[in-house]
Amino acid sequence: MNINDKIRTFIESNLLAFDDDLTINDDDNIFESGFVDSSVAMQLVLFVEEEFSIHVTDEDLDLVNFSSINRIVRFIQQKEQQWNSSHEGR
Amino acid sequence: MKEDDHQKMIVEEARIFAAEVVRPRAGDFDREEILPRDVIGEMAKRKFLLAGLPVPYGGLGLNPVYYGLFTEEIGKACCSTRGLITIQSSIVGQTLLRWGTEEQKNNWLPPISRGEVLGAFALTEPAVGSDAGGVQTHYRRDGRNFVLNGRKKWISFGEIAGFFIVIASCGSEITAFIVERNRPGVSTNPIKGLLANRAAHLAEIELKDVKIPEDNVVGKPGSGFTFIVATALDHGRYSIAWAGIAIAQEALDCMALYARKRQQFGRRIGEHQLIQRMICNAVTTTHAARALCIKAGEMRMRGNIHAIVETTVAKYFTSKIAMDITSDALQVHGGNGCSNSYPVERLFREAKVLEIIEGTSEIQQQIIAKYGLKAYGRIRKE
Numbered sequence: 248m249n250i251n252d253k254i255r256t257f258i259e260s261n262l263l264a265f266d267d268d269l270t271i272n273d274d275d276n277i278f279e280s281g282f283v284d285s286s287v288a289m290q291l292v293l294f295v296e297e298e299f300s301i302h303v304t305d306e307d308l309d310l311v312n313f314s315s316i317n318r319i320v321r322f323i324q325q326k327e328q329q330w331n332s333s334h335e336g337r
Numbered sequence: 338m339k340e341d342d343h344q345k346m347i348v349e350e351a352r353i354f355a356a357e358v359v360r361p362r363a364g365d366f367d368r369e370e371i372l373p374r375d376v377i378g379e380m381a382k383r384k385f386l387l388a389g390l391p392v393p394y395g396g397l398g399l400n401p402v403y404y405g406l407f408t409e410e411i412g413k414a415c416c417s418t419r420g421l422i423t424i425q426s427s428i429v430g431q432t433l434l435r436w437g438t439e440e441q442k443n444n445w446l447p448p449i450s451r452g453e454v455l456g457a458f459a460l461t462e463p464a465v466g467s468d469a470g471g472v473q474t475h476y477r478r479d480g481r482n483f484v485l486n487g488r489k490k491w492i493s494f495g496e497i498a499g500f501f502i503v504i505a506s507c508g509s510e511i512t513a514f515i516v517e518r519n520r521p522g523v524s525t526n527p528i529k530g531l532l533a534n535r536a537a538h539l540a541e542i543e544l545k546d547v548k549i550p551e552d553n554v555v556g557k558p559g560s561g562f563t564f565i566v567a568t569a570l571d572h573g574r575y576s577i578a579w580a581g582i583a584i585a586q587e588a589l590d591c592m593a594l595y596a597r598k599r600q601q602f603g604r605r606i607g608e609h610q611l612i613q614r615m616i617c618n619a620v621t622t623t624h625a626a627r628a629l630c631i632k633a634g635e636m637r638m639r640g641n642i643h644a645i646v647e648t649t650v651a652k653y654f655t656s657k658i659a660m661d662i663t664s665d666a667l668q669v670h671g672g673n674g675c676s677n678s679y680p681v682e683r684l685f686r687e688a689k690v691l692e693i694i695e696g697t698s699e700i701q702q703q704i705i706a707k708y709g710l711k712a713y714g715r716i717r718k719e
Contacts, residue, residue, distance in 0.1 A: 257642075261711055285470075286704070289567040293642045305436045308560035 254316050257294050261287045273316040301326040344403040351407045355414035363415035366536035367683055372417050381452025386425040395450025402634035405579040412583025416687040417536035424493050425449050427576035429456035432569045436556045454499035459489040459542055467700050470562050474505040485547045495540030496527045504561050511561035515553040522547040533686040571645050573695040574652040578630050581655025581691050588666035588684045589619040615665040622658040646708045653701035656691035663688040
């Protein structure tokens with residue numbers, strides 16, 4: 248399963264919607280579209296930390312980072328890049 | 338010594354401390370509406386105030402399960418004393434540990450651990466309870482500072498805290514700020530005459546043009562509700578779940594002891610089947626509730642994404658059964674149960690509050706129901 252699909256599966260398991268056939272596009276704002284409520288934000292933090300072995304810090308606390316599948320993917324990739332560059336040459 | 342044995346030893350130390358220092362005076366704390374400084378000092382000496390935090394910040398490094406068992410031991414003896422740990426370790430401590438800057442952690446956590454300063458979490462207001470996203474305390478930017486105005490209410494340990502984590506709004510943006518008590522414009526008023534938590538030094542906090550530097554923002558501006566409040570309430574709920582176990586277990590102990598000793602109609606009342614029914618229900622539900630709390634603790638330890646909802650389930654259930662069991666414990670005590678010569682009347686009052694704080698039972702029911710609607714009965718997409 249690729250990174251987008253992992254995130255999509257997680258979001259789909261937390262949908263507020265009663266429609267099982269709902270489709271979420273990679274750029275849909277999941278909060279503004281009403282797919283999930285803001286209480287899912289902390290679960291998203293735990294999810295990306297557990298699933299992708301990254302650490303979300305106070306500097307990352309911007310809801311935009313978690314607002315769509317593509318945004319979350321970009322956030323994870325940035326964190327991985329940061330980690331790689333800080334460990335280069337060690 | 339193995340880590341597990343070390344953690345067990347701390348829980349045992351808490352049990353002895355509760356039995357020797359706290360339980361004999363719990364009735365006095367309740368009547369006098371004060372948690373005395375000497376008790377806070379004794380807890381600080383043992384590093385109990387930040388029991389769930391890592392050792393480098395002045396904590397005891399208890400993992401979530403042992404922290405829960407530790408909370409139970411203190412909570413069985415006195416709800417307000419347990420409340421101090423809930424606020425310092427679970428709510429203020431864990432929130433700063435998770436989202437504070439290194440400077441904020443170093444500035445505040447070790448002094449809390451040493452008992453030199455206490456923190457408080459200032460979310461609720463005279464007109465804002467469950468609708469926490471609607472806080473009316475507001476802020477405006479003033480260069481590199483923020484200016485806060487508003488009132489907070491029902492703030493545990495607000496009367497004696499040296500700083501507060503204040504949740505305030507600016508339009509739709511909600512932010513968390515560290516506000517020191519000694520800043521100009523900060524004042525507090527104690528709240529007396531409470532049903533329970535009487536020794537938890539509840540207060541109202543008034544903020545009048547309080548200037549706060551940007552370094553005092555916890556997290557980022559705008560992250561106050563979604564991340565900071567969510568973190569604080571999640572940890573608070575976990576602590577309150579164990580507080581429910583503590584009250585339920587203490588009430589069960591009182592009920593069983595009384596039913597073994599008290600005689601009516603020439604028999605010990607524990608021999609009567611209707612009394613046995615109450616004891617049966619108390620034993621069964623206490624065991625079930627403890628199992629839920631341990632499950633939530635193990636999930637938290639592993640960073641499981643479902644730990645948040647499992648904690649909510651545990652908090653809802655334990656606060657409910659604490660109310661049921663303390664009501665039955667009081668019933669078993671009859672007239673004696675209505676007197677403050679026996680602890681069950683205090684336990685009964687304290688149990689009620691658990692159904693309200695850190696999210697009312699009705700809010701928990703909504704969260705759990707939404708989870709149920711999401712999690713169960715879904716048709717798998719192939």
